[in-house]
Amino acid sequence: MLLLAGTSSTSQLCPPPGVSEGRCIELKADGTNEVSEVQLSPGQPTTFSFDSDVREDGLTLENREHFKVAPGKRLITLVPSESVRGEKPSILMVCFADGAAPACATFRLIVHPAIGERQVEIFRHQRSVDSVQTELKTTREEIARLREEIARLRAERDRPDGLTGLFVSGMVGKAGIPSQEITDLVTMRKSNTLGLVGVTTLRAPGRAAIGLDLQNPEGAKPWTPQGAVLVGPKGEVLEATFWPAEPIPSGEQRRIWIEVMAPDSQTEGPFILKLWEADGQRTFVIGNVIFPALTVEPGL
Structure with missing residues (x-):
């Protein structure tokens, strides 16, 4: 890096005009x-x-x-x-x-x-040629990841919406989507810049989600999420998406949903959740995040 x-190709080598x-x-x-x-x-x-x-x-x-x-x-x-x-x-x-x-x-x-x-x-x-080759390798990996994401989105687009779509996708079985309230189980970092009101975890085949109710303290700057990851017990990192990407105003409470896509064996936990804001200065970290077990065969 x-x-x-x-x-960087943004640095200028030519002198200013007229010089x-x-x-x-x-x-x-x-x-x-x-x-x-x-x-x-x-x-x-x-x-x-x-x-x-x-x-x-x-x-x-x-x-x-x-x-x-x-x-x-x-x-x-x-x-x-x-x-x-x-x-x-x-x-x-x-x-x-x-x-x-x-x-x-x-x-x-x-x-x-x-x-x-x-x-x-x-x-x-x-x-150097090595530098160019390294960047090309990274670009190819990113293109492969995006192609997989496009394929997934296309597959989801071909399914029906609503409850029917959830059953057809295999995310919902006869027992529904198991959820668990874990607010009293998680650990908080003293450096957290947001207050935690509640935490709910959900699990479906190949997916896991976290619902966070967060409070931005009175007088603090608006807090806008930019990225999130889950870190597993062996140090494995699961990239996460989040919604919505809207700022939490000073003194207000918001719910943020965080979701990861991974094989069921990779969502056993416990996990550390790391969430950071747009300018990267303020973070929110909680530990001992666990997901409910999948006990019933998914789908119909």
């Missing part, structure tokens, strides 16, 4: 760079200045016969010949020697009969 933060002469182009580390257009003119040199060494074999230029080329490690100068007039734009690709991302840069060379850019500076938001 620190590595990714330290190479330096010529054109400045920044290359993003995420590989989403567009092909930059650079305007050249016959007989006039245009110099590309890079902040990283270019590979000796890393220069590719379309229609090279129409250009004088002076290659270097960090400076590449192009002079279009008169024969380039009327030709289609040429593509210049430059690849870097350090193996970091972005590995290459691509430019579309536009020829103007009279006006050309004399100097173009190129700066890279440089990242």
Whole structure:
């Protein structure tokens, strides 16, 4: 995380407009760079200045016969010949020697009969290949998780609503959904910034839910939930959703529902519930959260 933060593509490398002469182009580390257009003119040199060494074999230029080329490690100068007039734009690709991302840069060379850019500076938001691969792995995992969530939502959409839908989904058996009042059983942290009025837990096959009645003290700032997790007896963490995501005003009481989706064996507990607010400064933590047992075969 620190590595990714330290190479953020939001930091600016080009100087402010008017500070330096010529054109400045920044290359993003995420590989989403567009092909930059650079305007050249016959007989006039245009110099590309890079902040990283270019590979000796890393220069590719379309229609090279129409250009004088002076290659270097960090400076590449192009002079279009008169024969380039009327030709289609040429593509210049430059690849870097350090193996970091972005590995290459691509430019579309536009020829103007009279006006050309004399100097173009190129700066890279440089990242290591390992850093890029780590981010790609994380992104793929997140995409897989979202696909599973979409599949679940589609499956639920295909079921009927209301009580019928609960039975068809298998969440309700003949004994209904077992619930348990555990207000007197849970433990509270002294650092909690909310008062606890009541706790109810519910359980269904593959799901567990907690109903929290919370009190925001008089004079306190509004408390807006942002995230919640359940931590199991072996340190396992179950990601939780919550509803509603509305602030609890000062001096008022609200009920917040927290739900997890997990195999029945993972909801045995006891758990520690951690709930935090939007700015991350204030938390609410209770321990010894248990769910009622599933004693009857679900469904019909």
